[in-house]
Amino acid sequence: MSDMDTLDLLEEEHQSVTEKLALLERAIGWLEEIDQQLELGTQAVAEMRRYLADEFRLHVAHEEDVLLPVLEQTPGAPQALLPELRSEHRELEDLAVELIRKVQAFARLRGPWSAARDELSGVAWRFYRLLDQHKDKEDREVFPAARRLFGAAQCEELARRLDELQAPKRPREGKKQAR
Ligand SMILES: [Fe+2]
Ligand SMILES: [Fe+2]
Secondary structure, eight states, X not given: OOTTHHHHHHHHXXXXXXXXHHHHHHHHHHHHSSSSOHHHHHHHHHXXXXXXXXXXHXXXXXXXXXXXXXXXXXXXXXXXXXXXXXXXXXXXXXXXXXXXXXHHHHHHHOOTTOHHHHHHHHHXXXXXXXXXXXXXXXXXXXXXXXXXXXXXXXXXXXHHHHHHHHGGGSOXXXXXXXX
């Protein structure tokens, strides 16, 4: 991997976050409409659910296990912000679990006026707002600081950590299927 590949990867993942935020916003709009759009809304929320369980989880791991540990050891990095990002990740994970639960409850009931729909859109909005401002903070302060401060040693460390994170995915002898 070349020097900036890891940061490029994180920025690309943020493009997916942006797309998924737009999708979630549309999904909430569809769910909140009085009629006709429930199907679209539930499809979009189901896509969001897949994204959260898969790509988004990986993105958080890339930040927590690759980027943040290197930033934490870099003088001049926005140190006060880093624990905040970690705690927002926990909050987002909890909200994602709640969101998935509400989607399941909503799918079971299917009533256009059900309380389940209101609860679903309530959790979806909370998730949307938190993810939106969290991503913004990373885009405005964290990624630029990494670009500015990281030299060859930090970039090598990023690449090493990324490889390490990806290593368990390679098939290994005697390893049980993860799911
Ligand atoms: Fe993050
Ligand atoms: Fe992020």
